[in-house]
Amino acid sequence: MGCLATGGFSTRAESIYFFSKMMPQGEISNLSYTVNSGIGIEAISCVLMLAGATSLVLHTFALRGKFKEFFGDIETVFALSLFVIGVAVCTLSITYLYEDGTGLDFLSSLRYGTYFTISSMTTSGFANFPSIFKLGPVCFFMGWILMTIGGGMGSTSGGLKQYRVGILGKEFYWFLRYHDTSDRTISPRVVRRLGVVKEVDESAVKEARNYTLLVLVVFAVGSLSLMFLPKLPDLSQGEWFQRCFYELMNGFTSNGVSMMDYVGYKAAHPLAYRGFIWILTSAMFFGRLEILPIIFALWRIFIDPIREMRLNAKKAHPSLE
Numbered sequence: 001m002g003c004l005a006t007g008g009f010s011t012r013a014e015s016i017y018f019f020s021k022m023m024p025q026g027e028i029s030n031l032s033y034t035v036n037s038g039i040g041i042e043a044i045s046c047v048l049m050l051a052g053a054t055s056l057v058l059h060t061f062a063l064r065g066k067f068k069e070f071f072g073d074i075e076t077v078f079a080l081s082l083f084v085i086g087v088a089v090c091t092l093s094i095t096y097l098y099e100d101g102t103g104l105d106f107l108s109s110l111r112y113g114t115y116f117t118i119s120s121m122t123t124s125g126f127a128n129f130p131s132i133f134k135l136g137p138v139c140f141f142m143g144w145i146l147m148t149i150g151g152g153m154g155s156t157s158g159g160l161k162q163y164r165v166g167i168l169g170k171e172f173y174w175f176l177r178y179h180d181t182s183d184r185t186i187s188p189r190v191v192r193r194l195g196v197v198k199e200v201d202e203s204a205v206k207e208a209r210n211y212t213l214l215v216l217v218v219f220a221v222g223s224l225s226l227m228f229l230p231k232l233p234d235l236s237q238g239e240w241f242q243r244c245f246y247e248l249m250n251g252f253t254s255n256g257v258s259m260m261d262y263v264g265y266k267a268a269h270p271l272a273y274r275g276f277i278w279i280l281t282s283a284m285f286f287g288r289l290e291i292l293p294i295i296f297a298l299w300r301i302f303i304d305p306i307r308e309m310r311l312n313a314k315k316a317h318p319s320l321e
Contacts, residue, residue: 002124002126003049003052003124003126004048004051004156005052005156006049006052006122006123006124006125006151006155006156006254007124007125007156007254007256008119008124008125008254008255008256008257010126015125015127015128016038016041016042016045016115016126016127016128017129017130019038020038020041020042020128042111042115042128045126046114049118049122049126050118052122052124052156053079053121053122053123053124053150053151053152053155053156053157054075054076054079054151054152054155055075055152055153055155055194056154056155057154057194058070058075058152058194066195069194069195072192073192073194073195074163074166074170074191074192074193075153075162075163075193077166078162078163078165079121079151079152079162082121082146082149083117083121086113086117086120086121086142086146087110087113087117089113089138090113090114090138090139090142091106091110091113091114092109092113092138093113093136093138093139093142094109094112094113094136094139097135097136097137097138097139098112098134098135098136112128112135113139115127115128115129116129116135116139120143120146120255120257121146121147121149121150122150122151123150123157123158123159123253123255124157124255124256125254125255125257127257132257133259140242140259143257144245144246147159147250147253147255148160148215148249148253149161149162149165150162150253157253158253158254158287158288160211160212163193163208164207164208164211164212165208165212167191167204167205167208168205168208168209170189170191170200171189171205211290211291214291214292215252215291218252218283218286218291219248219249219252222248222251222252222279223245223248225279226244226247226248226276226279227240227241227244229269229272229275229276230268230269230272231243232261232264232265232268233268243259243260246259247280248279248283250280251279251284252283252286252287254284254287254288
């Protein structure tokens with residue numbers, strides 16, 4: 001259920017890593033079995049995470065055998081491209097930068113890199129590795145990009161959504177392709193979406209552009225708000241910036257692979273801890289509702305009454321025109 005809902009809640013504090021690490025018999029208290037290598041649970045959870053992050057409409061195409069509509073969809077193409085890039089970058093990074101440059105063998109790096117990529121791009125937050133700090137700075141930044149983009153429209157995952165980012169990518173491609181063409185040239189802007197080849201109109205591009213801008217504004221304001229709070233004593237200013245930068249988007253996308261020591265922060269700064277929690281709670285609330293309903297509600301509550309008062313004042317006193 002945690003996989004399909006892309007919620008990341010596990011029965012263990014160590015997440016999937018608890019079932020993945022090798023343990024001798026008797027190391028786990030109150031359990032009568034030995035934890036194995038965990039390949040099975042990792043593979044199954046990867047499939048379920050991807051299923052949760054895929055549009056439910058696309059599921060119907062796959063179940064009915066309409067694989068051309070499924071794999072030709074703009075979201076599927078974009079997700080597969082993102083997956084390949086994410087796995088390649090994360091695997092290469094873990095191979096050479098794991099645990100401050102110690103590195104790992106290729107198969108272990110591929111295993112960690114693949115799972116981290118899927119967990120981040122689906123905003124599920126499961127982890128088969130001991131700590132995100134061991135994966136290196138490249139994985140940290142790549143994870144931020146993947147969870148910011150998120151999963152598909154009509155799925156359970158968070159983020160900007162792959163369709164919006166795919167449309168913006170297509171719009172940039174069309175801009176480059178048709179930049180020097182004549183105004184009388186017909187420049188088709190079509191994509192395959194939910195089984196239909198359709199033209200992308202300006203309203204779809206505008207919606208994707210405006211929502212992306214809103215997300216970046218919320219991210220900037222929220223991150224700056226966290227940075228105003230006192231840092232943990234054992235962190236440098238640069239490390240505190242990384243925590244705030246990552247945790248805000250982590251909360252907004254409901255990802256859950258955290259870099260923050262919340263227990264230590266609560267002990268060091270109990271009052272600031274409350275502010276930290278409320279800022280992230282607000283980010284999670286904004287992210288789940290995709291900001292726009294909140295913006296429209298605030299506009300209706302505060303802006304519309306002011307506009308109505310100004311219109312009534314102009315009607316009562318025409319000289320104010």
